Amino acid sequence: MDRSATMRAIRSKNTAPERLVRSTLHRLGYRFRLHAADLPGKPDIILRPRRAVIFVHGCFWHGHGCARGGRAPKTNRDYWERKIARNRERDAEILSKISALGYRCLTLWECGLKDEAALAAQLKAFLTE
Numbered sequence: 012m013d014r015s016a017t018m019r020a021i022r023s024k025n026t027a028p029e030r031l032v033r034s035t036l037h038r039l040g041y042r043f044r045l046h047a048a049d050l051p052g053k054p055d056i057i058l059r060p061r062r063a064v065i066f067v068h069g070c071f072w073h074g075h076g077c078a079r080g081g082r083a084p085k086t087n088r089d090y091w092e093r094k095i096a097r098n099r100e101r102d103a104e105i106l107s108k109i110s111a112l113g114y115r116c117l118t119l120w121e122c123g124l125k126d127e128a129a130l131a132a133q134l135k136a137f138l139t140e
C-alpha cells in the first residue's frame with residue numbers, strides 16, 4: 012500500500028477491526044451506539060447504561076508498541092513521528108477526560124483482534140466488571 016492508501020485505511024470509520032468488535036458485541040447480546048459525538052474523542056463504541064466506552068485503534072496511527080505500530084513510512088519520517096507522538100498525547104488526554112466523566116475505557120488495538128474468542132472474553136470481562 013502506498014502511504015495515502017495506508018492513511019485512508021487507518022483514518023476511515025467502520026474499519027474491519029471496528030466491525031469485528033461490533034459483531035462480537037452483538038453476538039454477546041450487548042447494545043451500544045457508535046461514535047458518540049458528545050464525548051471527548053468521539054469513542055468508537057459507547058455503552059451508555061454501563062458507562063463504558065471502547066476505542067478501536069489502528070496500530071500505526073495511534074503509535075502502538077507492536078511491530079506494525081513501529082513501521083514509520085520511509086518518506087517524511089520526522090513528520091510522521093511527530094504526528095503520531097501528538098496522536099498518542101491526545102489519546103491519553105481523551106482517556107483522562109472520559110474517565111473524569113465517570114466512564115470506563117477499553118482500548119483495543121487492531122493487532123490484538125485476530126482471535127475472536129479471545130476478543131469476546133476480553134469484552135465480557137470489561138463489561139461485567
Ligand SMILES: [Zn+2]
Nearest residue numbers: 070075077122
Ligand atoms: Zn499493535
